Amino acid sequence: MRIWKIGVTLAALLLCLSGCGLAERVLNVLPKEALDKIADAAPHTPSYVEETAASFLEAVEVQDTEAVKALFAPSALAKDEDFDEVLTRLFTFYSGSTDECWSDNTPSISKHLHYGRTTRRSYSGWVPVVSQGINYYCYVVVTDIDDEEPENIGINKLVFVTEKARCAPEFELPEEYGLWLYEDPPGDYQTCRINEDAYIYTPINRTITKEEITTFLENSTSWEAFAAQFGEPNVTAYPNQSHWNVYYYALPEENGEPRWARLMVEDENITSVTLEGRSYHSEGVLWKPAS
DSSP, X not given: OHHHHHHHHHHHHHHHHGGGTHHHHHHHHSOHHHHHHHHHHSOOOOOHHHHHHHHHHHHHHTTOHHHHHHHBOHHHHHHOXXXXXXXXXXXXXXXXXXXXXXXXXXXXXXXXXXXXXXXXEXXXXXXXXXXXXXXXXXXXXXXXXXXXXXGGOEEEEEEEEEHHHHHSTTOOOOSSOEEEEEOOOSOSOXXXXXXXXXXXXXXOSOOOOHHHHHHHHTTOOBHHHHHHHHOSOSEESOTTOSSEEEEEEEEEEETTEEEEEEEEEETXXXXXXXXXXXXXXXXXXXXXXXX
């Protein structure tokens, strides 16, 4: 109980210090164990984007057309001629229930100020969704303030995609506002979720442990040698990059959840390895060069 109280108090203190830049310096000197206690003590606060996505999915689950439309900005409804058709498809496609609609990522914010007063404000970002063990992703653009054009208040754009659709090489977010649904495209490839992102996944019959990785890196940081010993990665984050890249290797599950070793490679040398799971934040450093 005492540790919990200390964590809450310190978390509150860091929030107070954040405005003057001291929080970052405090976090840099705290040991990881203390940071873990702070994270555990601080409750998750849903962002406006996350709350909007959750409200949208609640209305979709019960197939309430009017409730869905009430969430959208009047201007978005007026511009989207295919809204009713897409919503009907979504009602058929997504049966729910929504088991997870959660993001630790901070959404982007667009503001317009007039003499220090916010006259227009919009939020945007991705929210991962899990329903019956299946991963989906919801991209939301929502406006909560617009003094000059109040018809823009509400959801401006919502893009609901399957994991396979988001990983498709040709996938791009639509520029137009309104409601969008992307179901699985053709193509023989598997996908996975790491942190809050979707990747093309190559299954490989092997088992690699954290200890095997750190033991190897005690003697060599060569990416070529690492790949020769352990095989190709399950995920290549940036397929078109050559001088640097991020590679993921599947590790044994922990507490029933997937775990990944994230290797940062620069100029054919491994520069860091972190442990990743399903949350936005890394779960810890597996290896880094000795300072």
